[in-house]
Amino acid sequence: MTFGKWGRLIPLSLAGGRHLTFKKVFNFFRCEAECFLHVERPKSMPYSAIIEPTNICNLQCPYCPTGAGRDSGRKKTMLDLSLAESFINTLAPYLISANFYNWGEPLLHPQIDALVRMCHERNIFTSLSTNLNIRELDVLERVCKAGLDHMVVSCSGATQEVYETYHRGGNLDKLVAGLKYLRDLKKRSGSRLPVVELHYIFFKHNQHELEAARQIAKDMGVTAFRIMDGSGPEEALVEARDDPKYILSDVKHCHQLWHLTVLNADGGITPCYYLYFKQDNFADLAKDHWRNVRNNESYVLARKLFSPSCAGDLDTNLVHPCLKCEKVHQQKHLKEYLSLNKNAKKSHRTGGP
Ligand code: SF4
Known part of the structure; x- marks a missing residue:
């Protein structure tokens, strides 16, 4: 059964709700407050x-x-399992969701199922995002058996020619074979999980294949099909659609500094998935315990940027990764400060266009 845009929340809520505890719910409301x-x-x-x-x-x-191939300054690596374990053990009583993705293909990790299991056994909702261009399909069975709740598959065409225009080096047949494998696996096991979503990355060059891709998703028993605006140079993008959820400039405040944390594969901790470079790390888990990171100087300074009452405390020579972020540059109370701080130049957080 394929659910619509909002209908996807039903199976996701069912999958996520079973992981909630009183402590997690209390922490959630405290964090939001x-x-x-x-x-x-x-x-x-x-x-x-x-x-x-x-x-x-x-x-x-x-x-x-x-x-x-943009150099992030990080070594190309696989996340160390013991590092992941210490991170997960500290956060497990509070974490509602653990999401396996960032700047690489998660299914390439030889022990991806162990990572999923580590979270699943600690009662955390697990999600993974993949291009599904994999040779050994049995990894899908391993992650499903490990307790994966949610899988996002990214796609950008319904024919090989259009698909590989963006997913360069990719093979659409492999993606479809992966979807089919998942569909059959779920049927065999009688499980509704993982909830599988196909994300169609929407550009000018692939608009005409949207409906054909939706049909593939339907045929392959995908739970939900979503259109995601691509990011890139203006000439590649479709003009902003009316849906307010796509208008990023309306997002006035950074919530991620409170509710999210990112463990990079090299052990670097960043506050959000936008910060790509090693020099933008807020901490290095190989050298510091996560408990000391939550309110370290980088985090506290970043949060101060969003607090009008703290603007006066900020040093005009401050160097901080968040100073290049669009969200910071949208803060009215920082207008004067940003004009005085020569390190506060707005730029793409991944160094992109
Ligand atoms: S870079 Fe932007 S989105 Fe990320 S934590 Fe800083 S202010 Fe928030």
Whole structure:
């Protein structure tokens, strides 16, 4: 059965709801309240984590910094399991979801199922995003058996020619074979999980294949089909659609500094999935325990940027990764400060166009 845009929330809520505990719900509301009040040193913990299994990818999508071969300053690596375990153990009582993706293809990690299991056994909702261009399909069975709740598959065409225009080096037949494998696997096991979503990355060059891709999703028993605006140079993009959820400039406040944390494959901690470069790390988990990171100087300074009452505390020579972020440059109370700080130049957080 294929659900519509909002209908996808039904199977996702069913999958996610079973992981909730009183402690997690309490932490969630506390975290939201502290975010709303711009508390610089929150007592709550993040309720969502991105865990990057690897920063290596098998495709070369041109507008992705990894695909484009942009040097992040990080070594190309697979996430160390013991590092992941210490991170997950600290956050597990509070985490509602763990998301396996960032700047690489997660299914390339040889122990991806162990990472999923580690979270599943600690009662955390697990999600993974993949290009599904994999040779050994049995990895899908392994992650499903490990307890994966949600899988996002990215696609950008319904014919090989259009698909490989963006998913460079990709093979549409492999993607469809993967979807079919998942459909059959779920049928065999009688399980509704993982919820499978196909994300159609929408560009000018692939608009005409949208409906054909939707049909593929339907035929392959995908739970939900979503259209995601591509990012890249203006000439590649379709003009902003009316749906307010796509208008990023309306997002006035950074919630991620409170509710999210990102463990990069090399052990670097960043506050959000936008920060790509090693020099933008807020901490390095190989050298520091996560408990010391939550309210370290980088985090506290970043939160102060969003608090009108703290603007006066900010040094005009401050160097900070968030100073290049669009969200910071949207803050009315920072207008004067940003004009005085010569390090506060707005730029793409992944160094892209
Ligand atoms: S870079 Fe932007 S989105 Fe990321 S944590 Fe900083 S302010 Fe928030």
